[in-house]
Amino acid sequence: METQHADQPPTDPSRSPAPTHWVLSLSCPDRPGIVHAVAGLLAEHGGNITESQQFGDQVSGLFFMRVQVESAASREELTAALEALAPRFEMAWRLDVVGRPVRTLVLVSRAAHCLHDLLFRQREEGLPVEIVGVVGNHTDLAGLAEFYGVPFHHMPVTQATKADAEARLLTLVRELDVELVVLARYMQILSDDLCRALEGKVINIHHSFLPSFKGARPYAQAHDRGVKLIGATAHYVTADLDEGPIIEQDVERVDHTKSVADMVRLGQDVERRALARAVRWHAEHRILLNGHRTIVFR
Amino acid sequence: METQHADQPPTDPSRSPAPTHWVLSLSCPDRPGIVHAVAGLLAEHGGNITESQQFGDQVSGLFFMRVQVESAASREELTAALEALAPRFEMAWRLDVVGRPVRTLVLVSRAAHCLHDLLFRQREEGLPVEIVGVVGNHTDLAGLAEFYGVPFHHMPVTQATKADAEARLLTLVRELDVELVVLARYMQILSDDLCRALEGKVINIHHSFLPSFKGARPYAQAHDRGVKLIGATAHYVTADLDEGPIIEQDVERVDHTKSVADMVRLGQDVERRALARAVRWHAEHRILLNGHRTIVFR
Amino acid sequence: METQHADQPPTDPSRSPAPTHWVLSLSCPDRPGIVHAVAGLLAEHGGNITESQQFGDQVSGLFFMRVQVESAASREELTAALEALAPRFEMAWRLDVVGRPVRTLVLVSRAAHCLHDLLFRQREEGLPVEIVGVVGNHTDLAGLAEFYGVPFHHMPVTQATKADAEARLLTLVRELDVELVVLARYMQILSDDLCRALEGKVINIHHSFLPSFKGARPYAQAHDRGVKLIGATAHYVTADLDEGPIIEQDVERVDHTKSVADMVRLGQDVERRALARAVRWHAEHRILLNGHRTIVFR
Amino acid sequence: METQHADQPPTDPSRSPAPTHWVLSLSCPDRPGIVHAVAGLLAEHGGNITESQQFGDQVSGLFFMRVQVESAASREELTAALEALAPRFEMAWRLDVVGRPVRTLVLVSRAAHCLHDLLFRQREEGLPVEIVGVVGNHTDLAGLAEFYGVPFHHMPVTQATKADAEARLLTLVRELDVELVVLARYMQILSDDLCRALEGKVINIHHSFLPSFKGARPYAQAHDRGVKLIGATAHYVTADLDEGPIIEQDVERVDHTKSVADMVRLGQDVERRALARAVRWHAEHRILLNGHRTIVFR
Structure with missing residues (x-):
């Protein structure tokens, strides 16, 4: 699985008073600090986590995470932050809007x-x-x-x-x-x-x-x-x-x-x-x- | 599957005022008249059917039947009657007492x-x-x-x-x-x-x-x-x-x-x-x- | 539940070389001889039972039966025979053609x-x-x-x-x-x-x-x-x-x-x-x- | 639900080279930053999250979290850190060792x-x-x-x-x-x-x-x-x-x-x-x- 971004949603939910409901899924080699780093990134963008699950597979040594978060940040801002973070954890990630068909x-x-x-x-x-x-x-x-x-x-x-x-x-x-x-x-x-x-x-x-x-x-x-x-x-x-x-x-x-x-x-x-x-x-x-x-x- | 009788139950439920609860299971090539013949045999022995299921398999051409029946007839009487009936239908059968361990x-x-x-x-x-x-x-x-x-x-x-x-x-x-x-x-x-x-x-x-x-x-x-x-x-x-x-x-x-x-x-x-x-x-x-x-x- | 006949099927499957696949369902007070009588009636009309289930309810004292049978007899013949049999067992019954919409x-x-x-x-x-x-x-x-x-x-x-x-x-x-x-x-x-x-x-x-x-x-x-x-x-x-x-x-x-x-x-x-x-x-x-x-x- | 600590495990897993597998469960009013704060606390204690789930209930406005984490920190250290964090989020929490009977x-x-x-x-x-x-x-x-x-x-x-x-x-x-x-x-x-x-x-x-x-x-x-x-x-x-x-x-x-x-x-x-x-x-x-x-x- 390579790093990839989701295709553009029909309407770009750029920064606005009403927050967007985002869904972020990611995987990477398991090691300490992943959740903290991701949660920190989201907190910096005013994100409120509404649902989240993580799983570390002891067989493959990989870590998986899916998080739904409300944030008024724009796609560009979140993408830039994720692109900056990903290399540190060799992270493949995907960002989309919850419910986008x-x-x-x-x-x-x-x-x-x-x-x-x-x-x-x-x-x-x-x-x-x-x-x-x-x-x-x-x-x-x-x-x-x-x-x-x-x-x-x-x-x-x-x-x-x-x-x-x-x-x-x-x-x-x-x-x-x-x-x-x-x-x-x-x-x-x-x-x-x-x-x-x-x-x-x-x-x-x-x-x-x-x-x-x-x-x-x-x-x-x-x-x-x-x-x-x-x-x-x-x-x-x-x-x-x-x-x-x-x-x-x-x-x-x-x-x-x-x-x-x-x-x-x-x-x-x-x-x-x-x-x-x-x-x-x-x-x-x-x-x-x-x-x-x-x-x-x- | 050959014709076989069940092993004797611990206590022989021979003829008595209280009826025995029998279970009869059988299979044979499918053709008209099987249920009538079996039900007739049981009726002749005062049998009251409490539960029964039949199935004719169109693939194998075999007919299967299981019937629970209350009857005061002895095992010997029922066995003799079944032995007399079985050849006519090439029937394999098994008679036992309901609930016998x-x-x-x-x-x-x-x-x-x-x-x-x-x-x-x-x-x-x-x-x-x-x-x-x-x-x-x-x-x-x-x-x-x-x-x-x-x-x-x-x-x-x-x-x-x-x-x-x-x-x-x-x-x-x-x-x-x-x-x-x-x-x-x-x-x-x-x-x-x-x-x-x-x-x-x-x-x-x-x-x-x-x-x-x-x-x-x-x-x-x-x-x-x-x-x-x-x-x-x-x-x-x-x-x-x-x-x-x-x-x-x-x-x-x-x-x-x-x-x-x-x-x-x-x-x-x-x-x-x-x-x-x-x-x-x-x-x-x-x-x-x-x-x-x-x-x-x- | 009163005795009732099924409504006429769209095309009347009267006597013909090809047998009709009938479904008969009935209920009556439980007593010995019901299955034998019904199976006998069907056998007299050349019926071959393909699927059948019976159940006697010990609480209500009622007996229930559903039987699918192939027979070349006409609806009139079967109906007449069932009408003749029903009073003896206080039987409510229903006859229909298998698969009729x-x-x-x-x-x-x-x-x-x-x-x-x-x-x-x-x-x-x-x-x-x-x-x-x-x-x-x-x-x-x-x-x-x-x-x-x-x-x-x-x-x-x-x-x-x-x-x-x-x-x-x-x-x-x-x-x-x-x-x-x-x-x-x-x-x-x-x-x-x-x-x-x-x-x-x-x-x-x-x-x-x-x-x-x-x-x-x-x-x-x-x-x-x-x-x-x-x-x-x-x-x-x-x-x-x-x-x-x-x-x-x-x-x-x-x-x-x-x-x-x-x-x-x-x-x-x-x-x-x-x-x-x-x-x-x-x-x-x-x-x-x-x-x-x-x-x-x- | 009040803040409470788990009873002592049979053997106190105090600091040692081999990490202990902890389970932390908590709930508090929902608001941004909870996951980041908890993940940060765990990261500070060398914690590696192995399994985690969060849920924010939109009806009650409460947030719930359960996390399993491997850490060499002692119970006293983790407890002290959690006691310091809890008031900020009005958090009720419970810490125990995974698998303790x-x-x-x-x-x-x-x-x-x-x-x-x-x-x-x-x-x-x-x-x-x-x-x-x-x-x-x-x-x-x-x-x-x-x-x-x-x-x-x-x-x-x-x-x-x-x-x-x-x-x-x-x-x-x-x-x-x-x-x-x-x-x-x-x-x-x-x-x-x-x-x-x-x-x-x-x-x-x-x-x-x-x-x-x-x-x-x-x-x-x-x-x-x-x-x-x-x-x-x-x-x-x-x-x-x-x-x-x-x-x-x-x-x-x-x-x-x-x-x-x-x-x-x-x-x-x-x-x-x-x-x-x-x-x-x-x-x-x-x-x-x-x-x-x-x-x-x-």
Whole structure:
């Protein structure tokens, strides 16, 4: 994780009588004095901490922190102070405004439940994302996107056209200033190059309780194995298929009366629940990477 | 599954004015008329059905039934009637008295939580088993068994003595008329021969959400993978390690703050919960085998 | 519960080479011979039982049964046979075709999540209802109904117009041949007369874990009490507010960081999950009334 | 909550080359600079923060903090520094050594499951309490206490002897230097005076999902109401019966087949789970009072 600044919020909350509610997340090698230094920086800028969590991982030797703070300081002032502090602790940090909607692109195939859920939560439940587009390799979900006023992009993918399609996708990500890509039951595997280009910015929902039942048709595998709980896993996408850092998992009880089709149906509930939580936590900057594992400051 | 009768209950509930509460479980190829024939047999013996469940599996083409029935008929009468009926439907069946404690042998190593839980539930919570002995390859848990008045058998196992130890174990199973063997975190792998000799009579608790993290040190594997739920799986033991029919699974939420040691501790709760349910359902004759999967009439 | 026949299915599945998949549910005073008699009736009509559950309640002395059976017999034949059998056991029964969509009217106010969920599950997840209309005392959800092609009826309710509005509602229920009315966060209390007129046909979702937090603003009550789990309860509506027979309940963990607004948002997930299950079980004829409690043959 | 120091740990961890792992919890009116001041104090004493959580409650206007810190400073040094800082922020604080066993007295009647669970977790699962005595108004559990080497005190309670018994109890609390009293299904109501004398030091497990089913026989109430989940609530005891601050709640699914006796049995699992978590969090100083609600830094 390199030092990076958040993209500009829609309106720059420069110094004003009303304080801005900031969220700062950071990680660095663990050593004494980090909290004091960060809290001092914030205090110097009139900051009032409203919520904060820290964690020192004894395995990796890294320290993680997320803090929400009210301050009337401008982004420039805070950024300058953080840039001055960071080298001393080899700190990677990210500053954003609490609640700023994260610009999100959703990739889908034919299954509607995850897209449907995200669009609904964005409109009705305060999910802090702005869905700036839906990309489908089929057109089935164009109507749903349209109902919510979101542009739908049809990008069919065949072996022959895959490279072109991914190039179009990357262009779209850049043109739309996309910060987060969600694979909402998108039935295509991204190329290694695309995974690397978008590292840390792509969340997938896998329809099994990973690492059980990797690969294709997990519910059929689960039914055949006779499991008593089925699950879903939201994770960051890496070039290593179904092996990316896990963000959230959830399960649902099944029994012998449930067919594969029943499991698919019941699993849809688990999938959208796990995915929605993962997207919310990402958009609220609650997730930090700790190697191939995640810190989630819920 | 072959036709088999239950072992005699401690006191033979032969014909008397007070009816006996029977439990009958059966399976056979699915076809019309099974329920009618069984219900007719029971009605002819003055039976009043208090609880019943049926399930026809469209995949295997098998039919499964469990019925609790109050009847003043003797075991001999019911057995004769069932033996007469069974061939017509190629029926495997099992008749027992509701609540009769199943004679159970518990195998342990050093971890106390599962044995502790089973002994407690037997004494205080009406778990319908009679724990007739505890076998340990270490002596750590001898005192616990003694507190509950259960004989403890020390059977150390080394590569050299394994065959002898298993022979002793089989002898013990026969002498004590053991109907169920529970591997309560027993850290030895049973030989294929022993697995076959006791097929369908041995329940193991594996400390992961199978099929994830088979084999050794599943919590260390789970921690390394960064899962957000840990689990446990109670299953029948077969010669195919960690692949036997699953009876019950349960999970517990974990997060980034949990070390491997924390997971071990949290997992102990899940393990004993899943194991206790599996043992109860087995002892209540609620589990029927459907190939390598289980029917559980909860 | 009186003897009643199901309303006619859209297409009459009269005798034909292909068998119909029937669902029969019944209750009567418990006594020997019920299962045998019912299974006999079904066997006489060539019935093959695919799924069945029975339960005898020792408290009420009532017996309950639900059976799915494949049979080529016509509805008239089965009905005649059941009408002949019922008096002998004082049996209330109901016969329907498995999977026939139940004609459903949904009542809403301003909150979209439950309506949204039901419409989606009807279209995409095989929820066996046909939503024949949406009634709103506000117009906020007209667009959502329209997107799914369901007629929206605006019925504003004031103290002065309440009687008229309920009369209109009853007329609509009759004209549309409505079998089930769902109060999907409908913020009006039905009059006692309407409750009685639609008894056993109205499902409400209450946004608390009943009997905790009856009445208004349950999440505010829950927040003030400092509970650690919030819940929702789907129940049949009776004249006794929030006291009707409970069908399903579910909960979600909360902690001290959650405001009332957070609880409202998290609760929406629990509400729609509990309501969707209740509607599914009702539409699949899995629920039988046992006094003021429910039997749910899941 | 007044400013208070923790009781002395068994061995005084005064300055030494090996740092002590301290836990500091505090609360005060919310205002800028608290975290900076506390982190500064800890940094001045060479402290390395290993885990920390903060929360500002917008309703009460209070700020809460829990921090684990490694420092070679002595208790006297840290105490002096905290006493100097506290007035500036009107801060109530508590300092202890991480993992120091809290001296605990358990009160019981006849039901064994909670006592059994606490004794087991203390011995085998690192529950950081030292159970210094068990008090029973019946003698049923004397043998269990003895097995774990814990003194058992028989204190029968009748209307006539209640005042005397409570006086004996208070004496015992003082003589044994008891820091925590656990009512482990103790079927007596403490007097208002005793509640006040031990305020914030007594944890009770109520066998329902409060505020549902207060008072006597909650499972019978739950069965009669036909609920689909039963629960248990661990809470601090106040003079207001069943109204004290809730620490933890948990639930278990039940259905129509479950009798009151079944619910009692299933409920025992939920009770001991919820109670064990509450005791652990208390002993780890993770719970802070926020009026009649709790902050739990899990």
